[in-house]
Amino acid sequence: xxxxxxxxxxxxxxxxxxxxxxxxxxxxxxxxxxxxxxxxxxxxxxxxxxxxxxxxxxxxxxxxxxxxxxxxxxxxxxxxxxxxxxxxxxxxxxxxxxxxxxxxxxxxxxxxxxxxxxxxxxxxxxxxxxxxxxxxxxxxxxxxxxxxxxxxxxxxxxxxxxxxxxxxxxxxxxxxxxxxxxxxxxxxxxxxxxxxxxxxxxxxxxxxxxxxxxxxxxxxxxxxxxxxxxxxxxxxxxxxxxxxxxxxxxxxxxxxxxxxxxxxxxxxxxxxxxxxxxxxxxxxxxxxxxxxxxxxxxxxxxxxxxxxxxxxxxxxxxxxxxxxxxxxxxxxxxxxxxxxxxxxxxxxxxxxxxxxxxxxxxxxxxxxxxxxxxxxxxxxxxxxxxxxxxxxxxxxxxxxxxxxxxxxxxxxxxxxxxxxxxxxxxxxxxxxxxxxxxxxxxxxxxxxxxxxxxxxxxxxxxxxxxxxxxxxxxxxxxxxxxxxxxxxxxxxxxxxxxxxxxxxxxxxxxxxxxxxxxxxxxxxxxxxxxxxxxxxxxxxxxxxxxxxxxxxxxxxxxxxxxxxxxxxxxxxxxxxxxxxxxxxxxxxxxxxxxxxxxxxxxxxxxxxxxxxxxxxxxxxxxxxxxxxxxxxxxxxxxxxxxxxxxxxxxxxxxxxxxxxxxxxxxxxxxxxxxxxxxxxxxxxxxxxxxxxxxxxxxxxxxxxxxxxxxxxxxxxxxxxxxxxxxxxxxxxxxxxxxxxxxxxxxxxxxxxxxxxxxxxxxxxxxxxxxxxxxxxxxxxxxxxxxxxxxxxxxxxxxx
Amino acid sequence: xxxxxxxxxxxxxxxxxxxxxxxxxxxxxxxxxxxxxxxxxxxxxxxxxxxxxxxxxxxxxxxxxxxxxxxxxxxxxxxxxxxxxxxxxxxxxxxxxxxxxxxxxxxxxxxxxxxxxxxxxx
Numbered sequence: 001x002x003x004x005x006x007x008x009x010x011x012x013x014x015x016x017x018x019x020x021x022x023x024x025x026x027x028x029x030x031x032x033x034x035x036x037x038x039x040x041x042x043x044x045x046x047x048x049x050x051x052x053x054x055x056x057x058x059x060x061x062x063x064x065x066x067x068x069x070x071x072x073x074x075x076x077x078x079x080x081x082x083x084x085x086x087x088x089x090x091x092x093x094x095x096x097x098x099x100x101x102x103x104x105x106x107x108x109x110x111x112x113x114x115x116x117x118x119x120x121x122x123x124x125x126x127x128x129x130x131x132x133x134x135x136x137x138x139x140x141x142x143x144x145x146x147x148x149x150x151x152x153x154x155x156x157x158x159x160x161x162x163x164x165x166x167x168x169x170x171x172x173x174x175x176x177x178x179x180x181x182x183x184x185x186x187x188x189x190x191x192x193x194x195x196x197x198x199x200x201x202x203x204x205x206x207x208x209x210x211x212x213x214x215x216x217x218x219x220x221x222x223x224x225x226x227x228x229x230x231x232x233x234x235x236x237x238x239x240x241x242x243x244x245x246x247x248x249x250x251x252x253x254x255x256x257x258x259x260x261x262x263x264x265x266x267x268x269x270x271x272x273x274x275x276x277x278x279x280x281x282x283x284x285x286x287x288x289x290x291x292x293x294x295x296x297x298x299x300x301x302x303x304x305x306x307x308x309x310x311x312x313x314x315x316x317x318x319x320x321x322x323x324x325x326x327x328x329x330x331x332x333x334x335x336x337x338x339x340x341x342x343x344x345x346x347x348x349x350x351x352x353x354x355x356x357x358x359x360x361x362x363x364x365x366x367x368x369x370x371x372x373x374x375x376x377x378x379x380x381x382x383x384x385x386x387x388x389x390x391x392x393x394x395x396x397x398x399x400x401x402x403x404x405x406x407x408x409x410x411x412x413x414x415x416x417x418x419x420x421x422x423x424x425x426x427x428x429x430x431x432x433x434x435x436x437x438x439x440x441x442x443x444x445x446x447x448x449x450x451x452x453x454x455x456x457x458x459x460x461x462x463x464x465x466x467x468x469x470x471x472x473x474x475x476x477x478x479x480x481x482x483x484x485x486x487x488x489x490x491x492x493x494x495x496x497x498x499x500x501x502x503x504x505x506x507x508x509x510x511x512x513x514x515x516x517x518x519x520x521x522x523x524x525x526x527x528x529x530x531x532x533x534x535x536x537x538x539x540x541x542x543x544x545x546x547x548x549x550x551x552x553x554x555x556x557x558x559x560x561x562x563x564x565x566x567x568x569x570x571x572x573x574x575x576x577x578x579x580x581x582x583x584x585x586x587x588x589x590x591x592x593x594x595x596x597x598x599x600x601x602x603x604x605x606x607x608x609x610x611x612x613x614x615x616x617x618x619x620x621x622x623x624x625x626x627x628x629x630x631x632x633x634x635x636x637x638x639x640x641x642x643x644x645x646x647x648x649x650x651x652x653x654x655x656x657x658x659x660x661x662x663x664x665x666x667x668x669x670x671x672x673x674x675x676x677x678x679x680x681x682x683x684x685x686x687x688x689x690x691x692x693x694x695x696x697x698x699x700x701x702x703x704x705x706x707x708x709x710x711x712x713x714x715x716x717x718x719x720x721x722x723x724x725x726x727x728x729x730x731x732x733x734x735x736x737x738x739x740x741x742x743x744x745x746x747x748x749x750x751x752x753x754x755x756x757x758x759x760x761x762x763x764x765x766x767x768x769x770x771x772x773x774x775x776x777x778x779x780x781x782x783x784x785x786x787x788x789x790x791x792x793x794x795x796x797x798x799x
Numbered sequence: 800x801x802x803x804x805x806x807x808x809x810x811x812x813x814x815x816x817x818x819x820x821x822x823x824x825x826x827x828x829x830x831x832x833x834x835x836x837x838x839x840x841x842x843x844x845x846x847x848x849x850x851x852x853x854x855x856x857x858x859x860x861x862x863x864x865x866x867x868x869x870x871x872x873x874x875x876x877x878x879x880x881x882x883x884x885x886x887x888x889x890x891x892x893x894x895x896x897x898x899x900x901x902x903x904x905x906x907x908x909x910x911x912x913x914x915x916x917x918x919x920x921x
Contacts, residue, residue: 195817202813582886585904590813596908597821624905 035108035128041121043068043082055108055130057101073097073105085114085124093129107135134552137559166207166584166626169619173591174200176612176619180598183609189601196594196616199587203623206584209342224264224349226373231259231268231293231301238272239291242280249280250288257295261371267346268369274339275305275365282363283307300352300371306364311356319356320344450547453533456540458483458501470526470549472519483545486516488523504530505540513550525554581631588627592620632690632760643684643767650719650788651676651712653685657692658710661700669705670725672696676712679719681790687764694757695723695784703727703781718770719788726781730774761786803919804828806849808838808866809884810858818853818911825912827919835861839869842876850919852881854898867897880918 029036035052039045045064053060056071063071072078077096084091093109100106112126177197184190232255239251272291279289287308294302311319320340347354347367354367450467452460459482463475471478471486478485484497491497491514504510509531516526527548535541599613658674665672692710699708703725711722758772761784765772770788777783805827809815815831822829830845832838835858842848852870856863863883870876883898884906900914 192820195813199813585886586811586814589905590817592905593817593821593908593911597824600908620905 035130036125037068037128038123038125039068040123041086041114046123052128055100055106055128056098062101071098073099081110081112085112086121088114088116091126095131098128105132106130107132129552131552134556134559137556141559141562166623167204169622169626170200170203170207172619173595173616176616180609180612183606184602189598192594192598192601196591196598199591199594202587203584203591206580206587209339224267224373226262226264228260229263229265229268231261231263231295231303231369234265234269235272235276235291235293238269238276241273242276246280251276251280252288252290254290254292255295256293257297259293259295259301261301261369262373263350263369264346267349271343271346271367272305274343278339279305279307279363279365282309284309298371300368302366302368304364304366306362308361309363310361311358311363313358316356316358320354450545450549452545454483454501454530454543454545456542458497458543461542467547470518470524470547471516477519486547488515488517500528500530501543504532504543508532516547524549524551526550581627584627585624588620588623592617592624595620629757629760632763643687645682645684647680648683648685650679650681650683650688650721653683653688654692654710654712654721657689658696661693661696665696665700665708668700670700670703671707672710673707674710674712676710677714679712679714679790681719684764684768687767691761691764691786692721692723694761695721695786698757698784699723699725699727699782706781714790715787717790719790721786721788722783724777724781724783729776729780729782732776804830804845804847804849805915805919806830806832806838806841806852808832808835808852808858808863809855810834811855814855821908821911822915825915827915833860834858835863835866835869838866842870848876849879851915852879853915854881854883856883856885856897864897882914882918 030049032049033051035049035055037045037048037052045066045068048060048063053063056063069075069078074097077094081091081094081096090111090113092111094111096108096110098106098108108128108130110126110128112124114121114124116122174197177193177200180193181190184193235253239253242249242251276289276291279291283289284307289305289307292304292306294304320343344354347369350369351373352367352369354365357364357366449464450470451464452467453462455461459480460478463473463478467478468474482497484492487497500510500512509529511530512528514526514528515523516528517523527550529546531544531546532540533542533544595613595617599610599617602609602613654676655674658672662672696708696710704727706726708726709722709724711720711724713720713722762772765786765788768788769791770786772784772786774782774784803826805822807815807818807822807829809818809831810833812833815833819829819831828847830841830849832841837860838852838854839861854863854866861869867881870879870881880899881897882900882902884902884904886904899918902910902914
């Protein structure tokens with residue numbers, strides 16, 4: 001066996017001539033699964049192998065002989081690469097974008113160096129690694145994460161609106177209702193008011209749950225205010241509360257040991273209230289619900305809430321999820337069914353865990369709460385999959401020193417990858433010294449595979465540049481050491497290395513995928529093939545080991561998984577927002593109907609009553625508007641905001657919307673006028689109605705007492721809808737931002753009123769291919785101009 | 800006795816009760832059913848068929864679609880108009896095809912009464 005000194009990690013096989021760059025034995029390179037090409041000093045492609053042509057989709061005739069610049073998408077990147085090569089630098093994993101024949105872009109990592117002959121730069125050979133797929137998945141993932149971030153932001157805003165703006169009108173209604181109870185005597189009237197109050201209360205509870213849900217989702221966890229707290233007191237308070245409302249329900253409380261710890265009392269009160277409420281509701285009338293709190297463990301307090309009755313087994317695994325798929329319809333409770341989801345989050349935020357068990361006719365919820373905060377509990381939006389170690393795929397010890405590959409008495413090395421046995425045979429057949437040498441050079445220049453020999457005991461005998469790149473050891477460092485250094489310690493202890501050699505010796509070959517270690521201790525995902533080598537008499541003389549770094553592929557799979565998780569999260573959020581907003585409409589309907597009935601019944605008798613009812617009714621309408629706006633925002637944010645274009649006259653749409661607002665304008669002391677030229681075209685009637693309604697309502701709100709003029713005019717190929725008022729105008733600082741989505745820190749009133757409406761105006765306008773602007777008029781007041789192209793081809797069906 | 804019986808089908812008790820009461824206030828006879836099955840039962844056993852049905856879509860046991868399917872199988876019932884009341888503004892074609900009218904939650908008293916009166920004058 002020969003001893004070969006490779007002159008360079010990227011050494012070319014015997015010198016290519018200017019045009020015929022394919023050296024002898026080129027079939028080895030030709031068939032290598034790695035895209036390889038060589039270029040001359042002027043950047044003209046001299047030769048390219050099959051994998052390279054396949055990568056870009058060119059026949060050899062259209063590729064070889066062309067300037068490489070023609071195939072690079074980014075000229076600056078290429079110029080930099082050529083410049084560095086010209087200065088004798090070795091390129092390693094330089095990211096570049098190549099243009100394939102079909103116009104698509106392939107992302108590659110290029111490794112190359114310049115070959116110098118007689119002091120002159122002759123050619124350079126470039127090895128490429130195709131990372132297009134990985135790039136695509138990364139890109140998709142980034143998009144989904146951007147979507148997710150956007151949706152999470154929406155959630156924050158959602159919490160803001162729900163918390164402040166929905167609660168405001170609700171309290172108006174509750175206060176009015178309570179006052180009315182004092183005025184109204186007849187039982188029917190009292191019942192109606194009670195129904196108003198109970199609907200308002202139901203909405204309040206839904207809103208509280210929504211807020212918790214939004215927080216749990218958006219912030220990655222529920223914030224706690226821990227204070228020394230006694231669980232016995234909390235449980236007693238909750239039970240007392242339930243007894244007041246439902247004296248017929250029986251609850252037993254059983255306490256043991258020290259029940260104090262650092263807890264968030266309000267949150268735990270919610271937990272007890274959810275669980276005990278559930279237990280008495282679902283339990284049987286003849287058996288009491290029981291609450292056991294056990295504080296005998298100094299580290300944590302354990303709680304069990306149990307009742308008679310069972311939970312369907314198929315429901316148990318999804319009990320704590322916010323959505324229960326097809327069961328949802330059946331389970332739809334008074335409160336969105338989020339109670340257990342939130343309970344679970346609160347317990348987890350305290351560092352504890354909750355379980356549910358339904359067995360032998362009894363259902364029990366058990367949880368424990370560590371007495372003190374022990375580290376931060378995060379509820380992650382996505383779970384980070386175990387990734388490759390630091391520097392994966394790129395970390396390698398750089399060395400341009402000649403490699404010493406002493407092959408000793410070993411037979412010729414097999415070629416790279418799947419072609420191993422065929423190459424091995426061929427090499428055995430063509431057992432010439434020349435081929436051996438060329439082959440050795442090739443093996444040593446392959447960067448994508450670690451190809452090395454082990455002696456019969458498993459000690460490293462040879463080393464190539466791929467091995468150095470992947471594993472990080474230089475030949476000098478590793479030759480002579482046992483190959484178990486590449487394996488995680490636990491696997492070595494478990495006898496994995498011996499096992500692999502035994503299988504290879506017995507079957508001729510062993511193949512495996514798994515984590516391996518680099519010199520720096522980082523892990524990489526490897527495909528390993530070990531082939532037993534025998535001499536002519538059949539005795540084992542060693543092993544050939546080919547290791548391929550599949551970390552990229554593994555990463556690709558992990559990225560895909562993460563992508564799927566992220567998409568699922570977005571979908572759930574989408575579903576949730578829509579569901580929640582729709583659910584709020586049910587109590588709102590009851591509320592409005594009852595308020596209207598009350599107004600009809602009592603309004604004419606008493607001005608004081610009428611005023612309260614009017615106020616409540618306006619508040620309920622405000623609630624309705626907010627919920628609709630919320631639905632719009634959720635549609636926009638999730639890309640489900642679609643235009644429904646129909647032929648029609650814009651003038652008609654605008655006039656109808658304005659007419660509807662005449663009464664409320666008059667109430668605010670605004671004379672509302674409209675001038676509209678006929679504008680036939682393709683419009684989304686209800687969306688544009690919304691635009692006009694939002695703009696005019698805005699003017700009524702901010703310019704009360706002054707005239708409001710609406711005009712529809714033609715301006716070239718566009719139509720303008722102009723809404724002008726004579727009010728105080730807009731604060732100069734706000735002009736640029738009023739159509740923007742809610743910034744954190746802006747006032748919540750802004751979200752609920754002006755901001756949300758104008759945001760929807762902008763989205764609808766832009767979906768129609770138009771724009772909206774706001775200015776302060778020179779003679780006072782504000783002017784909003786919506787510009788819409790008449791040509792329907794500008795419309796986006798999805799905003 | 801004039802034909803003015805209204806059937807309210809909604810799984811939400813608050814909505815159902817308030818609609819029934821409201822209709823009674825307006826001089827109608829009204830009955831409630833918590834799902835499609837209950838509604839069919841009311842129609843089978845009641846002395847008088849409703850002149851209009853107010854129907855929610857999302858209900859347990861038997862939803863609005865299934866109820867409508869069952870209704871159309873009985874020749875005596877096919878002519879009874881159905882007003883769908885739903886929280887969703889953008890009903891799909893299938894849901895629109897279910898009903899003669901579609902009202903959105905929240906309901907305004909006047910809109911509701913106008914719709915009911917169109918089918919059964921009080």
